[in-house]
Amino acid sequence: LAKTTQPISMDSYEGQEVNITCSHNNIATNDYITWYQQFPSQGPRFIIQGYKTKVTNEVASLFIPADRKSSTLSLPRVSLSDTAVYYCLVGDIRSGNTGKLIFGQGTTLQVKP
Amino acid sequence: DAGITQSPRHKVTETGTPVTLRCHQTENHRYMYWYRQDPGHGLRLIHYSYGVKDTDKGEVSDGYSVSRSKTEDFLLTLESATSSQTSVYFCAISESGRGGSNEQFFGPGTRLTVL
Numbered sequence: 263l264a265k266t267t268q269p270i271s272m273d274s275y276e277g278q279e280v281n282i283t284c285s286h287n288n289i290a291t292n293d294y295i296t297w298y299q300q301f302p303s304q305g306p307r308f309i310i311q312g313y314k315t316k317v318t319n320e321v322a323s324l325f326i327p328a329d330r331k332s333s334t335l336s337l338p339r340v341s342l343s344d345t346a347v348y349y350c351l352v353g354d355i356r357s358g359n360t361g362k363l364i365f366g367q368g369t370t371l372q373v374k375p
Numbered sequence: 376d377a378g379i380t381q382s383p384r385h386k387v388t389e390t391g392t393p394v395t396l397r398c399h400q401t402e403n404h405r406y407m408y409w410y411r412q413d414p415g416h417g418l419r420l421i422h423y424s425y426g427v428k429d430t431d432k433g434e435v436s437d438g439y440s441v442s443r444s445k446t447e448d449f450l451l452t453l454e455s456a457t458s459s460q461t462s463v464y465f466c467a468i469s470e471s472g473r474g475g476s477n478e479q480f481f482g483p484g485t486r487l488t489v490l
Contacts, residue, residue, distance in 0.1 A: 305481025
């Protein structure tokens with residue numbers, strides 16, 4: 263399973279764009295890159311997933327370079343409510359019968375007024 | 376929100392006692408997972424299931440066992456609880472067949488304290 267490395271913490275201010283980068287040097291050909299968000303006292307919540315290039319939804323954008331060894335989650339114009347832990351994962355639930363993904367320690371994003 | 380519940384939501388028990396946590400889903404999803412979350416460690420996979428009676432170990436499976444006799448229920452058992460198993464336990468479900476989707480839906484969590 264591919265290991266991911268992301269910053270432990272980041273600070274930002276309301277209204278700014280936040281970019282969180284994740285390294286995954288040994289990503290496999292069939293792996294997808296997935297990001298989750300977790301608020302205190304809640305389970306993680308799926309944000310976005312991609313395989314290559316760029317993916318955008320109503321919440322975030324995900325940028326993946328051609329070599330796929332890293333990815334960047336972009337949160338536009340953050341608000342205080344975006345303060346959370348963000349996890350980067352790589353893998354494919356349908357890979358064989360393993361069906362498992364590994365969460366790392368995540369990045370704690372603190373948005374300040 | 377996905378139909379996933381956990382019971383109990385909170386439990387305090389003593390060292391050496393058996394404990395069973397239940398995860399129940401109404402989504403008919405194939406995969407079910409048990410994670411624990413501790414400060415400084417993020418989420419760590421304990422066991423997972425890829426079908427009825429089909430389970431496998433995760434990264435921190437020692438001291439835990441699981442069973443899945445029905446699609447909707449996934450039980451996590453601590454045969455003899457230890458203080459190191461004090462943690463927040465999350466159940467998650469996911470659906471196979473959706474092209475490349477790694478979307479897991481998480482339950483509300485169970486806070487377990489072993490004294």
